[in-house]
Amino acid sequence: MAEEDKKRSPEEQIDEGKENNKEEESAAGGILKGIGKIIPGLGGLIKNLEKLPAFKERLKQVDKELEHKIKSAPLKRTGGVNPMSGRFTRLRPRRGSSSGVRGKEPTPPPPQERPADIFDEQDHIKVIAEIPGVEDKDIKVNLQDNILIISVDISNRKYHQELKLPCSPKGKLEKSYKNGILEIKIIKQ
Numbered sequence: 500m501a502e503e504d505k506k507r508s509p510e511e512q513i514d515e516g517k518e519n520n521k522e523e524e525s526a527a528g529g530i531l532k533g534i535g536k537i538i539p540g541l542g543g544l545i546k547n548l549e550k551l552p553a554f555k556e557r558l559k560q561v562d563k564e565l566e567h568k569i570k571s572a573p574l575k576r577t578g579g580v581n582p583m584s585g586r587f588t589r590l591r592p593r594r595g596s597s598s599g600v601r602g603k604e605p606t607p608p609p610p611q612e613r614p615a616d617i618f619d620e621q622d623h624i625k626v627i628a629e630i631p632g633v634e635d636k637d638i639k640v641n642l643q644d645n646i647l648i649i650s651v652d653i654s655n656r657k658y659h660q661e662l663k664l665p666c667s668p669k670g671k672l673e674k675s676y677k678n679g680i681l682e683i684k685i686i687k688q
Contacts, residue, residue: 527561612658615649619665624685630658631679638681640674649681 528549535542548554615628626647630638633651641648645667651658666687673684 525558525562526565527558531558612660615660615662617662617665623687624664624666624668626662626681626683626685628660628681628683629679630676630681632656633658635676638674638676640672640683642668642670642672642685647683647685649683 531545532542535545613629615626618625618627626649628649630649630651633653633656637651637653637656639648639650639652641650645664647662647664649658649660649662664685668685669688671686675682
């Protein structure tokens with residue numbers, strides 16, 4: 500028998516071992532069993548599901564999808580083990596650069612602007628907008644028909660939003676700004 504093993508490739512020996520092992524566990528099945536051990540009560544449910552042919556078939560499909568994604572996905576190195584400490588570390592760009600290229604200064608990401616909220620109250624319209632990092636005097640609010648324009652244009656901050664109001668206002672605005680939150684109250688006609 501040892502001579503037969505030498506003639507067969509390791510892949511053939513592995514395939515034969517899989518055929519002999521009737522309870523071959525799929526990757527997806529192993530993941531589910533691991534989760535079943537962590538979450539109480541889920542292990543018993545998974546054991547009952549494993550008896551169903553449709554569940555077994557779906558696990559095979561998931562395994563094929565996983566195998567395809569693993570083979571087709573490019574390898575990305577996001578970190579490694581430091582040989583000195585034996586600890587896993589993330590790769591970081593060099594100091595003073597955002598992409599590891601010397602001479603380039605990192606550029607801060609543009610601020611994420613959130614849309615303003617418009618509330619149609621009984622006698623007025625309330626508009627609430629988040630505009631952090633500015634002063635009350637820098638915020639300009641204009642009303643043209645039923646369009647409310649909110650803007651900030653200072654050296655380190657730009658903001659512009661045009662909001663269509665749900666009804667025609669009288670044109671009288673009450674503006675308050677505190678802790679980065681702009682609140683506008685507009686009287687209805």
